Amino acid sequence: MQMERFRYDNAIVRNFIVASILWGTVGFLVGLWVALELIFPQLNFELPFLTFGRLRALHTNAVIFAFVGNAMFGGIYYSLQRLLKARMASDLLSAIHFWGWQLIIVAAAITLPMGITSSKEYAELEWPIDIAIALVWVAFGVNMISTIIKRRERHLYVAIWFYIATFVTVAVLHIFNSLELPVSLFKSYSVYAGVQDALVQWWYGHNAVAFFLTTPILGLMYYFLPKAANRPVYSYRLSIIHFWALIFLYIWAGPHHLLYSALPDWAQSLGTVFSVMLIAPSWGGMINGLLTLRGAWDKVRESVVLKFFVVSVTAYGMSTFEGPMLSLKNINAIAHFTDWIPAHVHIGTLGWNGFLIFGMIYWLMPKIYRTSLFSDKMANAHFWIGTLGILFWALPMYVAGFTQSLMWKDFNPDGTLAYGNFLETVTQLIPMYALRALGGTLYIVGMVLLIINVVRTVRSGELLREEEAEAPALERAYAGHKGEHWHRWIERKPLQMTFWSLVVILIGGIIEIVPTILIKSNIPTIASVKPYTALELEGRDIYIREGCNACHSQMVRPFRSEVVRYDPVHQQYSMAGEYVYDHPHLWGSKRTGPDLHREGGKYPHSWHYNHMWDPTSMSPGSLMPRYTWLYSANGRDASLNTSLTEKKLKAMVQLGVPYTEEYIANWEEELNMQAKSIADELNKDPNIKVQPREEIVALIAYLQRLGTDIKKEPALALNQP
Amino acid sequence: MNHRNNPRFFAAWTAVMSSASGLMAQTPTVPATATAEEGRWLVDFFKDPIQIGFVVGIGMVLLALYSINRALNALRETLAPETIKAPKAAPSWYSSLMKGATKATPIEREADVMLDHDYDGIKELDNSLPPWWVWGFYFTIAFSVVYLIRYHILGEPSSKKEFEIAMADAKASVEEYRKKVGDAVDETTVVLLTEAGRIASGKKIYESNCVACHAADGGGLVGPNLTDPNWIHGGGIVNVFKTIKYGVPEKGMISWKDQLSPTQMQDVASYVLTFQGTAPAAPKAPEGEVWVDAAAAEPTTDAPATDSTSTPADSLSTAAL
Secondary structure: OOEEEEEEEOHHHHHHHHHHHHHHHHHHHHHHHHHHHOOOHHHHOOOHHHOHHHHHHHHHHHHHHHHHHHHHHHHHHHHHHHHHOOOOOOHHHHHHHHHHHHHHHHHHHHHOOOOOOOOOOOOOOOHHHHHHHHHHHHHHHHHHHHHHHOOOOOOOOHHHHHHHHHHHHHHHHHHHHOOEEEEEOOEEEEOOOHHHHHHHHHHHHHHHHHHHOOHHHHHHHHHHHHHHHOOOEOEHHHHHHHHHHHHHHHOOOHHHHHOOOOOOHHHHHHHHHHHHHOHHHHHHHHHHHHHHOOOOHHHHHHOHHHHHHHHHHHHHHHHHHHHHHHOOHHHHHHHOEOOHHHHHHHHHHHHHHHHHHHHHHHHHHHHHOOOOOOOHHHHHHHHHHHHHHHHHHHHHHHHHHHHHHHHHHOEOOOOOEOOOOHHHHHHOOHHHHHHHHHHHHHHHHHHHHHHHHHHHHHHHOOOOOEEEEEEEOOOOOOOOOOOOOOOHHHHOOHHHHHHHHHHHHHHHHHHHHHHHHHOHHHOOOOOOOOOOOHHHHHHHHHHHHOOHHHOOOOOOOOOHHHHHHHOOOOOOOOOHHHHOOOOOOOOOOEOOOOOOOOOOOOOOHHHHHHHHHOHHHHOOOOOOOOOHHHOOOOOOOOEOOOOOHHHHHHHHHHOOOOOOHHHHHOHHHHHHHHHHHHHHHHHOOOOOOOOOOEHHHHHHHHHHHOOHHHHOOHHHHHOOO | OOHHHOHHHHHHHHHHHOOHHHHHHOOOOOOOOOOOOOOOHHHHHHHOHHHHHHHHHHHHHHHHHHHHHHHHHHHHHHHOHHHOOOOOOOOOHHHHHHHHHHOOOOHHHHHHHEOOOOEOOEOEEEOOOOHHHHHHHHHHHHHHHHHHHHHHOOOOOOHHHHHHHHHHHHHHHHHHHHHHHOOOOOOOOOOOOOOHHHHHHHHHHHHHHOHHHHOOOOOOOOOOOOOOOEEOOOOHHHHHHHHHHHOEHHHOEOOOOOOOOHHHHHHHHHHHHOOOOOOOOOOOOOOOEEOOOOOOOOOOOOOOOOOOOOOOOHHHHHHOO
């Protein structure tokens, strides 16, 4: 057989790994900063770009797409070339992929603190960046599939199945969730409204976890774990069944983020049962990983890389068991909106993603630098400090979640809430928040050790940019062996593999989303619900800009404890029909502050005015930061920018919001009138001096509108549907 | 104790033996009740944290016993190996269970299941799917089918129905409680309190709920000054009580009747009236009319039960629970 000589590209691997370490450190530090802001709200220094609502998105985007993303690409470029016995198809595409991705990250790091956001979780970036992501993602996909096509290995290894599924699914998710109508270069509105937007968002959001933080990482596990342990993969059959089951079932599970919400019950139930069915396929990955270490446990004691992998895979098993449990309605009723969810997520990210990446870096960097790791001891210290960090992060948050949820739901026997003041349930958690910040600090200390170790390792060696390799070319004709496993057929047909992965992941999404969008009866309309006024719409955009939805939900669930707390007068939970003009929805996923969906009319304008200026003036001990930049004060000009208002209204009309032509023609007059009436009301207070066109006025207009439409319909409020 | 006669124990067993999808029906917002209704056994069982703790506790005790046993065996192995009997020829129940549950090919015979795959040096074994895993998978599928049938065909309560049940239960239990305790102070029976204990309780309530709008010394912030004789919605215990109870939503005074009990509202209303005539640090200008109590001549402890004041706020109460 003719041997062909070729070279692996190690430089691209190195680049992605270095980028992952750098951005990871930034993402971790931002995470620590926002954690500290929940203890010391004054840490925003009254600067908009340092405020929790904006930085939280920066943290999540940085750790998901920059830390895990870059590491995953590095790991894929390393393993893919070797598993296929081929160099990456195009160095140009590799470079476009690498530099394009870094530019996107830089763009995110600039725009998110500026408040340029679509508000949709893990998809906050505005439309021009969304397009850039799609293009770079396609460059990655084309590069990968071209490499697969010119491979010298007949069959595709399980890791590559996962890479392919990752590529097709993320492309589909990203494109459909990011469909938005641009208003300007930095502002767009989701084409979906309310319930539909929430469903599409969590179909995306959940599968960002599934197909960005799980399937590619499983692929990496299938390469790096057997390599590091030098053991055969435990079960090929298990790989097949858990791969197909996982990608088929995962896509359905999104609605478990919306249990007890205004989403139709049938969709909620699908979210629950598909999450429960996910336990076995997820655990298939875990046991295939852990059992591969059979006969190698003595090595685990010695190898720090394997230690990281074992904890990582165990964390994967824990969080993929916990996830389905959280999808059960009774557990979700306790956990949702509390700190339990961040705890769950961080077991996955710090444990499963982080530790797998650290193990991979410790294994891979010495290899491509032709040297050995600078210090095993230091890596071991990283392992223990990091593990401790995860525990300190997650355990207090479990306690916090439980504590807060029980306080929210606690009633006195006379029917009053035991903790009627929401703030009481927040200040209770501050010690837990402090412990969490300690956990995060430990994790970062571990990261610092990694940086030192990697820098010293790199200095002691030299990068082997082009690694020589040889393998025989594939013969054109190939007939399968007799008696081979049936699945071998598709493993040698990469395009069929890609196609069938696509089909399998489309089924769940189509069955859940299409009917919710097309069938009117899923979203019963409410006659009294009207579009926002121009001023309220601008106020809503300020709410989005400041990331208020990072801490405040807008979804009163059908629980006694919630209707009594949030809508004491009408005791009405949130209904699908209330959100029909909400492009995008702002339901939120975490209640660090109280729900706001029934906020309108609860307090006078002046309460909001004082509260946004200094929350502790109205709620002593509040953890909410000050929003002084919404006020024209101390020489600052906070005039409401209405240059886009007309365009915004017209965009809304295009999306189906029924503004009349007359309204659009007179929007400015209407806006001025409403702003003036609010300002006049405020100026009655001798301590307040406000101009109608200040941003705070628009925000107050929006807050005072929330949930008021439904109150105009007494019949509806009294007749529970 | 005879377990068979213990309803909780029986409920627990019924729960474990029956379909696990009943787990879903729980509404944690409903206060625990002692009786296990037909069909809601599991709900009631898991509603009680003591019972959950009991199950978890047993699990932990078993785990602890197992670990102690392992530790003792290990100790015996090192200290007195001669007392350990030679292993029996027949495999222990544990190893046969493990074998049956995992169907793993032992490492020594790994070559038998080694496939001819080789990816950059990675080989693959063809071990069977672990039966425990396969059965677990089947179980979750069966669970899902049962779940969908229960909720969407057999009519297990939906989220909204659960809510209605919870609200009705709550209403009944609150009414029962109020009957029992006699905590039925309302605007027709409320009287001004003067005893130090009740005023202190009112002060505490005021400080955690009212200072945001009315200031700690009653001087007023967003809300009106409470120290002057002017009242927007009427002074005196009855009107103050009513304003607290039903609120004046259009002016930003929220209704407190779901956050404070009637007695608590009476306490805080009485405390508010102690501000009268005091000199706050930064008084807000007077708002509303100077209020004159028609029954001012009478002793304050004997408040006018039949005080005829407007009752528009009552219409709100019907909208509520």
